[in-house]
Ligand SMILES: Cc1cc2nc3c(=O)[nH]c(=O)nc-3n(C[C@H](O)[C@H](O)[C@H](O)COP(=O)(O)OP(=O)(O)OC[C@H]3O[C@@H](n4cnc5c(N)ncnc54)[C@H](O)[C@@H]3O)c2cc1C
C-alpha cells in the first residue's frame with residue numbers, strides 16, 4: 203500500500219464514520235483552552251482538528267495510563283485508533299518501547315495496548331511557541347512508529363500507510379471510495395513540511411542541539427540549578443506531561459494486586475530509603491536530575507532521545523521555568 | 535532472565551518458620567509455591583498482601599531450592615508489619631532480580647568481607663556459596679560489626695565458619711557489654727586487624743551507607759584497586775525490573791545493573807552514598 207491517496211474530505215468523513223463501528227477512535231478536538239484527544243462519536247467527525255501541533259496530553263498516556271491495576275485488569279484489548287499524533291510523540295516511542303517491551307521483562311499491559319492500537323500520525327501545519335523538535339534532529343512530521351498518516355490540505359485528505367496494520371486499514375477504506383494516488387510525497391505536503399521546518403529552525407536558532415545540551419548539563423555549575431529551581435514547587439507537571447518520562451510506583455491492593463501509578467523524580471521522597479537517605483532531597487538536585495536523566499542517563503543507556511522537543515514541560519510549569527532558556531544559559 | 539506472563543504478579547510463599555535474630559531483625563523461612571532458585575546476591579521483591587512490597591536479598595544458601603530465608607530488619611511501615619507475621623502467613627514473591635556476586639571472579643582469591651548490621655543477610659548467602667567452593671579459594675575473612683552484642687545476628691554462623699580451615703571471622707560492636715570479649719569500635723577498624731595479601735585479594739562490602747562509604751575509603755587506603763571492591767548498593771526500589779526509575783544511581787538502575795557493583799563502576803555517579 204505504498205503511496206499517497208487523495209480523497210475528498212466528505213468521503214473521508216464518511217469512511218471515518220464506518221471505522222467507528224469497529225474501533226474506538228481518539229482524535230484531537232478543540233476545547234475551551236486547548237486542543238486535545240477525545241474519544242469521538244460520529245457527531246464529532248466534522249470537528250476533528252487536523253494537523254494541529256501536539257495535543258495537550260502526551261501519547262504515552264494511552265499506553266501507560268496514570269493509574270492501572272496491572273495484575274487484575276485486562277488491558278487495552280479494545281481495538282483503538284489514535285489520530286493526530288505529532289512526530290515528537292511518535293519519536294518518544296523509541297524510548298517507551300525499549301522500557302516496556304524489553305526482552306527480559308516485557309510489560310504485557312503496554313504490549314497489548316500497543317498491539318491493539320493503530321497510530322495515525324499527523325504533520326504539524328502549525329507550531330507552538332515552545333516546539334523545538336528540529337533542534338534535536340527530528341522533524342515536525344511523523345517519521346517512525348506510525349501506522350497511517352492523514353493530511354488535510356486545501357479541502358481534501360491525503361492518506362498514506364506506514365505499516366502492515368496501516369495498510370490493512372487503508373485498503374479497507376479505499377475499497378469503497380474513489381481516490382487519486384501518487385507514489386511520491388505530494389508537493390503540497392513537501393511544501394508545508396519545508397516551511398514548518400524552516401520556521402522552527404529560525405525560532406530556535408539559539409538552542410543547543412542534543413549533544414551540546416548533554417555536554418552543557420554535565421559541565422554545568424551548581425549555581426544555575428539553584429537559581430532555576432527557585433520557583434519549582436515539585437508538582438511533577440513537567441514529568442507527567444512529558445512524552446518520555448515513564449517513572450512509576452507500584453501500589454499494593456488486596457489479592458496480591460498491584461496498581462502501576464505514574465510517578466516522577468520531581469516529587470520529594472522519590473528516592474528516599476528506609477534508613478532516611480535521600481539523594482534527591484534537595485530541590486536543586488531533584489530539579490537537575492530531570493535534566494541529567496533526559497540528556498545523559500537515558501540516551502546513554504538506551505540509545506534513544508529522552509527529550510523530543512515537544513515543549514510541553516515549558517507550557518506546563520507553574521513556576522514558569524523554561525527548560526530551553528536554561529539550556530541556552532548553560533551554553534552561553 | 536526472561537519472564538513469561540505478568541511481570542508484576544507475585545507468586546505465593548508460605549512462612550514456615552520465624553527466627554528472632556536480634557531485637558530488630560527476624561529471619562523468615564519461606565516455602566514458595568513453585569521451585570525457586572537464585573544466585574547469591576540477587577534479590578526478591580516481597581509483598582505483604584494489600585500493604586506493600588519491599589526488596590530483600592535471600593540470606594540462605596543458593597544451593598537449596600525448596601525453601602529460602604529472608605532476614606528482615608524493622609525499618610519502616612512494611613517491614614514493621616512483616617515482623618508481626620507468624621508461621622502459616624502467605625507472602626508474595628517476585629524475582630529473583632538483579633546481578634549478584636560474580637563467584638567465578640573469586641576463584642583463587644582471598645575474599646575479604648566487610649559487613650555491618652542487617653548487611654550480613656546477603657553476606658550469609660554469599661558465605662554459604664563460598665563454603666561450597668572453599669577448596670578453590672585462598673582464604674575468606676569476614677569482618678562484621680553491629681551496634682551492640684545483642685544486635686549481632688546469626689550467632690551460630692560464626693562458629694560454623696571458624697571451623698573451616700581457610701575461613702576466619704572477626705566481630706566488633708560499637709558499644710560493648712561486660713560479657714563482650716571481641717573487638718570494640720566501628721566495623722572498618724577490623725580491617726586493621728587482618729593480614730591482606732593484596733595482589734590476590736578481592737573485597738566485598740555490604741552494610742549501612744556510612745559503613746559502605748568509610749569501608750570503601752579504608753580499602754582504597756589499604757591499596758585495593760577500585761575494580762576489586764564489590765559493593766551492594768541499597769536504593770529505594772519499586773518494580774525491581776528496570777522500569778520504574780526509583781533505584782537510579784546516575785545512569786544505572788540498581789535493580790537491573792546491580793545491586794552488586796564494583797567501586798569503579800559507580801564512583802563517578804552522583805550521590806552514591
Ligand atoms: C537490593 C536490596 C536488598 C535489600 N535486602 C534487604 C535485606 O535482606 N534485609 C533487610 O532487612 N532489608 C533489605 N533491604 C532494605 C529494605 O528493602 C528496606 O528496609 C525496606 O524497603 C523498607 O521498607 P519499609 O516500608 O519498612 O520502610 P519505609 O521507610 O516505611 O518505606 C517507605 C517506602 O520507601 C521504600 N523504601 C524505603 N526504604 C527503602 C530501601 N532501603 N530500599 C528500597 N525501598 C525502600 C519502600 O518501598 C516504601 O515504598 C534491601 C534493599 C535493597 C534495595
Ligand code: SF4
Nearest residue numbers: 444509510512513515
Ligand atoms: S522534556 Fe519537555 S520538551 Fe522534552 S519531551 Fe519532555 S515535555 Fe517535551
Ligand code: SF4
Nearest residue numbers: 447449466467492495
Ligand atoms: S526525568 Fe525523572 S520522572 Fe522523568 S523519566 Fe527521568 S527520572 Fe523519571
Ligand code: FES
Nearest residue numbers: 774777778779789
Ligand atoms: S526498582 Fe524499578 S527501576 Fe529499579
